[in-house]
Amino acid sequence: MTELRVQLLGSEKREDLYTARLSVEYAGHSYQLEVPRLVREPARLSFRLQGDYLLIELFDREDKPLATCCIHKGHLDKGCLDCPSLIPPPRGEAQACR
DSSP, X not given: OOOEEEEEEEEEEETTEEEXXXXXXXXXXXXXXXXXXXXXXXXXXEEEEETTEXXXXXXXXXXXXXXEEEEEHHHHHHTOTTSSXXXXXXXXXXXGOO
């Protein structure tokens, strides 16, 4: 099984909303992602692979659900996490999958 690790690196408040910074390590590669427009400050996360998807769930300080990120595993395999949407499978080569 491929090694997978996801961490909440921190968050920033921009106007009235928060942006979470995440680190994703998968198959020897490391990626940094931002999750913008959160209504509360993220305090922790959980993650799991479910079928072809990586699900990342963010929770606030009261342990209430805040957001769920859904990333098709193909984006992790190809290293194309800058695609406009990470939900559908990537198309073509990593440079062309946008």
